[in-house]
Amino acid sequence: MSLFPADESPLISRLSGWAWEFAHETAYTFVDYGTDPAGVATHLTWAELDRRARAVAAALRETSSPGDRAAILAPQSLDYLVAFFGCLYARVVAVPLFSPDLPGHADRLTAVYRDAEPSTVITTSVSADHVETFLDEQGTRPKGVLLADRIGDAQWADEPIRPDDIAYLQYTSGSTRVPAGVVITHRNLTANAVQLHHAGQGTPRTSSGVSWLPLFHDMGLVFTAALPLVHANPCLFMDPVAFVMRPLRWLELLSTQRDVYTAGPNFAYEYLTRHVTDEEKQRLDLSGVRMLLNGAEPIRPATLEGFFTAFAGCGLRAEAQSPAYGLAEATVYVTACSPSTPPTTVAFDRAALAAGVARPADGGTALVSCGAPFGQHVAVVDPDGRALPDGRVGELWVHGANVAAGYWGRADATEQTFRGVLADPPDGLPAKPWLRTGDLGFRHAGEYYVTGRIKDLIIIDGRNHYPQDVEHTAAAAHPGVRAGYVTAFADASGGGERLVVVAERNRRVPVRRLDRAAVADAVRGAVQRDHGLTVDDFVLVEPGSLPRTSSGKLTRTACRDAYRAGRFR
Numbered sequence: 001m002s003l004f005p006a007d008e009s010p011l012i013s014r015l016s017g018w019a020w021e022f023a024h025e026t027a028y029t030f031v032d033y034g035t036d037p038a039g040v041a042t043h044l045t046w047a048e049l050d051r052r053a054r055a056v057a058a059a060l061r062e063t064s065s066p067g068d069r070a071a072i073l074a075p076q077s078l079d080y081l082v083a084f085f086g087c088l089y090a091r092v093v094a095v096p097l098f099s100p101d102l103p104g105h106a107d108r109l110t111a112v113y114r115d116a117e118p119s120t121v122i123t124t125s126v127s128a129d130h131v132e133t134f135l136d137e138q139g140t141r142p143k144g145v146l147l148a149d150r151i152g153d154a155q156w157a158d159e160p161i162r163p164d165d166i167a168y169l170q171y172t173s174g175s176t177r178v179p180a181g182v183v184i185t186h187r188n189l190t191a192n193a194v195q196l197h198h199a200g201q202g203t204p205r206t207s208s209g210v211s212w213l214p215l216f217h218d219m220g221l222v223f224t225a226a227l228p229l230v231h232a233n234p235c236l237f238m239d240p241v242a243f244v245m246r247p248l249r250w251l252e253l254l255s256t257q258r259d260v261y262t263a264g265p266n267f268a269y270e271y272l273t274r275h276v277t278d279e280e281k282q283r284l285d286l287s288g289v290r291m292l293l294n295g296a297e298p299i300r301p302a303t304l305e306g307f308f309t310a311f312a313g314c315g316l317r318a319e320a321q322s323p324a325y326g327l328a329e330a331t332v333y334v335t336a337c338s339p340s341t342p343p344t345t346v347a348f349d350r351a352a353l354a355a356g357v358a359r360p361a362d363g364g365t366a367l368v369s370c371g372a373p374f375g376q377h378v379a380v381v382d383p384d385g386r387a388l389p390d391g392r393v394g395e396l397w398v399h400g401a402n403v404a405a406g407y408w409g410r411a412d413a414t415e416q417t418f419r420g421v422l423a424d425p426p427d428g429l430p431a432k433p434w435l436r437t438g439d440l441g442f443r444h445a446g447e448y449y450v451t452g453r454i455k456d457l458i459i460i461d462g463r464n465h466y467p468q469d470v471e472h473t474a475a476a477a478h479p480g481v482r483a484g485y486v487t488a489f490a491d492a493s494g495g496g497e498r499l500v501v502v503a504e505r506n507r508r509v510p511v512r513r514l515d516r517a518a519v520a521d522a523v524r525g526a527v528q529r530d531h532g533l534t535v536d537d538f539v540l541v542e543p544g545s546l547p548r549t550s551s552g553k554l555t556r557t558a559c560r561d562a563y564r565a566g567r568f569r
Helices: 012-021 046-060 078-090 106-116 125-138 186-200 218-231 240-245 248-255 266-275 301-314 350-354 411-418 467-477 516-531 556-564
Strands: 026-032 040-045 069-072 093-096 120-123 144-147 166-171 181-185 208-211 235-237 260-264 289-294 321-326 333-336 345-348 365-368 377-381 394-399 435-444 447-453 458-460 463-465 481-491 498-505 535-541
Touching (some): 012 078, 046 120, 046 144, 069 078, 078 218, 120 125, 166 186, 186 321, 240 248, 248 260, 266 301, 266 481, 301 321, 365 447, 411 435, 467 481, 467 516, 481 535, 481 556, 498 556
Parallel strands (some): 120 144, 208 235, 208 260, 289 321
Antiparallel strands (some): 026 040, 458 463
């Protein structure tokens, strides 16, 4: 089912329509906590946003031709959105990145910048000095550097935009490999924004969005920038650092809205549960929250239960929590649970699951449903390319107008990932092309469950084990282990498969009271008892030691590499 409009108009064309029809209504609000801890809100109406985006498009045409790339090296702000929409108008391929002064990601920024080879850089006056330093370090200069907040009014005549023109390059977070640029077309962006709006069951112009997600990531960009354009829904957003420094701010913004949806990864909901006090909860009203999308990383049943228990007294509805599944290669959204029913958690027999069969069983491995797709197909496929029936574990494949065109400059990887062909496709499913996600999962009772990454699967003595199960067991084995900061992987560097568990120390347990030998014994015993596995090596490291991607995910590949290099010793 294709959701691309019959007239094949791109999503950006709706901006000019809203600018005409709802000129003085607020489109986006940015709440800045950097200058005032209480937050300073600035607004853009639909007309102002359209006018400024067109001015950026006109300025871009001075240094870029259609199809050239423009890197956005700017902090989270309204100017960032103006820059992005200006690229879409100008038919210049946007490369959403971040200001070079963002700590901890210099290597990634350099790698992505060089891969994209932008002809123009768009930044803001507050980041201009950092950008100049960064560009000097690259050895080559772009044709132009634009300050999005200093561009005056300029006329821009609309140019025809084809559905398959490239809108932007979404670089992956690099959790399993070097970041690759996912080629997102205008067709992809339009289709996925409409699909996501349908999944959230939002009301045109009435429902509002609230976000702290970074605009240089797939979920943050589509949720914050694209989703509001579907039906002129307003959106409030802030900088991710503002959320991390004081997570209550997210809930405070939600409390100001009467019909609101939002999104975040699993760790963010755990973060709120731990850090918001009972006194602070008394000032919250979450009765207007329509949807709390939970995606981007494995979703834990305990997270859903703990979050609802913590905030039910604030008016939060059980059905507002919406576990979801997506990936950059599908623009972002693939499946989500309906915000009309509470999320579903089912326990499955652990041994059967390891053998590729999802069989409900009391006391088994509890998995959270990620719901069903809308406007796209999802199939569970075996290694021979055949669709599997319900209840069988296989690789998740996706087909739809939202599936990206491929990887930028990587023909072989594009062929391998985006050109899947189903052997003997069942009725109603196309033979090709399919996106091979690299994720394992299954379908049960009409909904999809994700069990993990194929590359992360631990195979010892011919038996399959999911690393997240081992990690959960290890985290619960002793209070000295920091929950959510554990990685488990197989290591064959010494000959033969060995199970290695690396965990961060719990900050709340003083070092002088920590018995490291007792922690190791507890973890080894729990993993042996629950999984029948011997932990060949357990390493307890200091908080902040485990490698994470720019989106905050633990990366098992990088952890394994660091372990082999001896960096945890």
